[in-house]
Amino acid sequence: MSKHQTAVRDLESIQDFIRWTYSRFRRSDIFYGHGTDNPWDEAVQLVLGALTLPLDFDKEFLDSRLTYNEKKHILKLVDVRINQREPLPYLLGEAWFMGLPFKVTKDTLIPRSPIMALIQNEFQPWLQQYPLNILDMCTGSGCLGIAAALTFEDSSVDITDLSDAALAVAQQNITMHEVEDRVTAIQSDMFDGLSGKQYDLIICNPPYVDAEDYESAPEEFHNEPELALTSGVDGLDFTRKFLTQAGDYLHDNGIIVYEVGNSEVALQEAYPDTPFMWVELENGGNGVFVLTKEELKTLQQE
Numbered sequence: 001m002s003k004h005q006t007a008v009r010d011l012e013s014i015q016d017f018i019r020w021t022y023s024r025f026r027r028s029d030i031f032y033g034h035g036t037d038n039p040w041d042e043a044v045q046l047v048l049g050a051l052t053l054p055l056d057f058d059k060e061f062l063d064s065r066l067t068y069n070e071k072k073h074i075l076k077l078v079d080v081r082i083n084q085r086e087p088l089p090y091l092l093g094e095a096w097f098m099g100l101p102f103k104v105t106k107d108t109l110i111p112r113s114p115i116m117a118l119i120q121n122e123f124q125p126w127l128q129q130y131p132l133n134i135l136d137m138c139t140g141s142g143c144l145g146i147a148a149a150l151t152f153e154d155s156s157v158d159i160t161d162l163s164d165a166a167l168a169v170a171q172q173n174i175t176m177h178e179v180e181d182r183v184t185a186i187q188s189d190m191f192d193g194l195s196g197k198q199y200d201l202i203i204c205n206p207p208y209v210d211a212e213d214y215e216s217a218p219e220e221f222h223n224e225p226e227l228a229l230t231s232g233v234d235g236l237d238f239t240r241k242f243l244t245q246a247g248d249y250l251h252d253n254g255i256i257v258y259e260v261g262n263s264e265v266a267l268q269e270a271y272p273d274t275p276f277m278w279v280e281l282e283n284g285g286n287g288v289f290v291l292t293k294e295e296l297k298t299l300q301q302e
Contacts, residue, residue, distance in 0.1 A: 015062040017074050018047045024078055031218035034087040034110045035095055042088060046081065049092040050074045085219035097143040100150070103172050104141050107165035109228045111143040113205045114285030115259055119147050123201065126277065126290045128253045131155055131200035135249070137242075138162075138206045140228060142170030142185070148203065149179045158197070160188040163227065190238075191245050198249055202256040206242065208263045208287075210235035235263035236270060243271075247296030254293050261287040274299060 011020055025039035036042045048057055050073050051066075066074075080086050089095035089110045095102050097111035098119065104110055123131075131152055136145030136159040145159035157179075161167050167185045174183045186193050209217070209229045221229065231238040239260060246256050257279075260267050264287040268276065276289040291299075 011071065012065045013063045014047060014051065014053075014057075014066065017066065017071070018043050018062075021047055021074070021078050024082060028082045030082055030085060031220045033218075034089055034112065034220060036088070042081075046077055046088055046091070047074055049088075049094070050077050084223075086223055087220045090223065095141070095143075098147045100143075100147060100177065102141045102143050102146075103169055103176065105165075105169050106223065107163060107225060108140040108169050109205075109224055111141055113144060113259055114281045114283060114288055115144055115203060115205060115257060116147070117282045117285075118257060118279065118288070119144070119151055121282075122151060123255070123257065126255050126257075127201060128255075129200060131254075133197075133199045133201075133251070134158070135160065135194070135197075135199045135202045137188075137190070137202065137204040138228065138238075139170055139185070140166050140205075142173045142183070144203050144205060145170075146173055146177050146179060146183060148201075149183050150177065155182065157183045158186055158194070158199075159183060160186045160193065162187070162189050163225070166225075166228075190241060191249055194249060198251050198254070200251050200254045202246060202250060202254070203258075204242065204256065205259045206238045207231040208235045208239065208260045210263055210266065213262055234266045234270075235260070236266055239263075239267065240270070243291075243296065243299050246291075247293050247299070250293040250296065252293060256291050256296065257288065258291070259288045261285075263287065264289075271299070 011017055022040055022043035025043055077091050087110055089104050090106055095104045095111050098116050102111055132155055134148050134155050134157045139145050139159035139161050142159050145157045149157040159170055164187055167187055171185050174180055207229050208231055211233045214230050279288045
């Protein structure tokens with residue numbers, strides 16, 4: 001009898017499957033970091049997600065028995081998670097960001113940007129005016145731009161991406177969060193599709209992983225779109241071009257909020273005279289900086 005047949009026969013309840021999944025995860029070498037950081041939370045999210053149950057599901061019903069098809073579905077997801085190292089949000093088709101659900105596919109990065117903390121604090125103390133016009137570049141699932149729109153309820157937000165497939169997912173999230181009247185998805189290669197536009201706030205979580213970090217990253221990251229992760233040997237190909245153009249798309253008191261992660265060191269070495277304002281992130285993470293229009297204009301003149 002196969003291990004799947006044994007599991008289907010011996011495991012009955014939601015609780016049984018959470019415990020069994022937890023044991024499988026503990027014996028595996030999977031990487032956590034796409035929504036959870038430990039095997040227990042990963043097991044709970046997988047089982048409840050597979051059953052389309054909320055994470056605050058009433059514990060009194062954990063003894064509920066599963067149907068044969070429900071059991072088979074969970075077993076399949078566990079196998080793919082372990083053997084193919086597929087990140088859990090892709091298996092469930094959903095990720096959570098800033099307490100909000102977002103549809104995700106393998107065409108989008110899984111939402112996890114530390115810029116979330118800045119949105120929650122309304123970009124204080126850097127933002128000098130209410131941002132009536134916001135741009136979220138390299139939007140992927142649309143999570144940053146949509147979260148910003150929900151935070152600044154009088155703002156108009158453009159979200160852009162090079163990938164049409166990613167924008168199709170972002171459009172679904174725009175509809176799900178009912179912000180169609182204020183959030184517009186635009187296909188654009190950096191600023192190419194934004195001629196004549198200017199913004200009070202530009203948010204960008206671009207590809208910035210350098211070649212060495214990408215090569216050594218856990219397999220889970222190699223299941224995400226490489227286009228959205230890598231940007232040349234030092235991770236700064238996109239950033240160099242962005243910094244020469246961004247100032248033209250900001251209003252006078254506007255700012256950019258930009259993430260470069262571990263490429264922070266390479267960026268400071270490449271621009272030793274640029275006064276990057278590195279943000280201390282409340283929830284962890286690194287490599288997020290703020291620049292003003294004036295500082296960007298100085299860069300463009302160099």
